[in-house]
Amino acid sequence: MNAAIARLHEMAQRPSRRIVGLMSGTSLDGLDVALCRLTGHGAATQLALEHFATVPYDDDVRRRIRQVFARGQVSLEYLTLLNPWLGRLHARQLLNCLRTWQVAPADVDLVASHGQTVYHAPAHQHQQADFAGLSATLQLGDGDHLAQGTGIITVSDFRQKHLAAGGEGAPLATYGDYLLLSSSAEERLLLNLGGMANFTYLPRAGADARAAFSTDTGPGNTLLDAAVRAHRPGLAYDEDGRLARAGRAHPGLLGALLDHPFFTAPLPKTTGPELFSPAYLAAAQAQSGTAALGLEDLLATLVELSAAGVARAVRQVVAPGAPLPAVYTSGGGVHNPALLGALGRHLPGAAFASTAVLGVPPDAKEAILFAVLANEAVAGQPVELGAGRQRVPAVTMGKISWPG
Ligand SMILES: Nc1ncnc2c1ncn2[C@@H]1O[C@H](COP(=O)(O)OP(=O)(O)OP(=O)(O)O)[C@@H](O)[C@H]1O
Ligand SMILES: CC(=O)N[C@H]1[C@@H]2OC[C@@H](O2)[C@@H](O)[C@@H]1O[C@H](C)C(=O)O
Known part of the structure; x- marks a missing residue:
């Protein structure tokens, strides 16, 4: 068996997991990093926030993201390059946080990475007649680069499942x-x-x-x-x-x-x-x-x-x-x-x-929420809030990348 699958199987059965949530929001102020101990899953989930930091983006990072951010027309080449570049940047920023907190990457079970939204196109908002009725959203900061760069199994790209199940990809x-x-x-x-x-x-x-x-x-x-x-x-x-x-x-x-x-x-x-x-x-x-x-x-x-x-x-x-x-x-x-x-x-x-x-610091909340989603992806069940009535599909979300 692939060692990463064995590790996932083992951590899914444990009473608790140590998961670091990463969120880079629409303000482009920086990467929010929340190291969480999550015990249980589903309605029994208990959170202990061990560490939190916002790693600020410098002007160069913001300039690069703004080249494509919320723009209808961009260089496809630039967009393609930005995706792995952000994954590597987030890996380095996370490793720096762990070093500061004196936490070994091997002692973290999962990274839960939201990535950077660069375009959000709900059906009611975009004007593309070829795709009338279709909602879509795009987050950059590839999960394989995070897994490879940190050595930690990474759950990323949470919004696609929500879309696939009939939601708008947000809010999660x-x-x-x-x-x-x-x-x-x-x-x-x-x-x-x-x-x-x-x-x-x-x-x-x-x-x-x-x-x-x-x-x-x-x-x-x-x-x-x-x-x-x-x-x-x-x-x-x-x-x-x-x-x-x-x-x-x-x-x-x-x-x-x-x-x-x-x-x-x-x-x-x-x-x-x-x-x-x-x-x-x-x-x-x-x-x-x-x-x-x-x-x-x-x-x-x-x-x-x-x-x-x-x-x-x-x-x-x-x-x-x-x-x-x-x-x-x-x-x-x-x-x-x-x-x-x-x-x-x-x-x-x-x-x-x-x-x-x-008990949830206001600046850390969104990063924590992605750690919770990764916990559900690995150890939980689709969260059932009722048959999609309010477009809250009963799904687990996130794609799993492992190092090596
Ligand atoms: N001291 C302050 N005074 C006024 N506004 C502040 C202060 N600190 C933060 N803000 C505002 O909060 C913004 C950052 O908020 P936050 O980090 O929650 O956004 P985000 O997570 O990027 O956004 P989203 O949730 O839409 O993805 C800043 O860009 C600024 O507008
Ligand atoms: C597409 C996208 O990135 N949306 C974000 C954004 O930032 C706030 C709001 O718009 C919310 O819809 C969402 O993030 C939060 C974390 C959410 O999905 O709940």
Whole structure:
């Protein structure tokens, strides 16, 4: 028998596994690395986060990814080269983390690698008549290169199975959120404020699991970051929302931005920077006569847009007058008081807390979720949330690469 298959068989039967989750999100800020001890599987999964770090990308890495990121037309040669290059980069970044943490690669059971999304094309968003009705998504950072570069069996490319089973390839947070964070005490909304904003709705544990699902709600930080970069080259984002807090939202521009069918489309839905791009912003500015708006007012408006997108989606889940579920926030947006303030205004009466109070550090959550998916791929069963009603297919996800 292949030694890697024997190792997989052995680790699948063990009570616990040590899995490192890797996530490189749409903000291109760096690689999130979460070393997890996962005990059990399915509803019995228990998480102990041993270490977490975000390894920042330098300007050269960001420049290379931006050559293809969310672009309709790219050099096919460049894209082909970027795939193994990112796999090797992520392998080196992971090995550096393990060295710092004094963990031997041989003591890690699995790498769970999301890779870098470079294009997300849900059926409702792309305009390719040849592929009408087909959803697709592409993540780079090849798993074989990670396995070969680290010597650790690697699970990668999680989104393809979700697509193959009828989903949009995202959000995948549903599964891990459901397994780790359902509560019998309360209904929950787990709100992730990354480049895109998305949430998972969790009914009370023990109630009808078929109600659990995740959806994107629109932009999170992506347009804020793009505006800051355009007006203040050298700055990556609006630190602590200082610029946005100094501005006033422009109602005409906000109205033009919200006047997009994405915001009224039924849930669940996914999107990305392909739609919520500088071109979308420029069109709304032209329509509202706000092309010359100052940066502070522009950011104040974009913060309102992100919060309004979240609130509109929440209102599609929660019946009018019904109490709002408890909201737990994660992602880089938790560090932006302007965004949190806007959310408070758009969802009055909601109780907000960070996922940290649930034992999941907000910056580490997405990397942890991929470790959970890899744990299910090896030791679990397809997570059954109900017959695909909310496009949450009952599948295990990820492709397995072994070294050697
Ligand atoms: N101190 C801060 N003040 C304001 N904004 C911040 C701060 N720290 C992080 N952010 C925002 O968070 C972003 C990074 O968020 P995160 O790492 O969650 O995104 P991501 O995982 O790349 O996105 P996605 O979840 O869409 O894939 C930054 O680009 C910035 O906009
Ligand atoms: C295609 C893709 O990479 N989507 C990401 C992105 O970042 C946030 C949002 O858009 C979400 O849909 C998803 O990531 C999380 C981890 C998910 O799948 O749940």
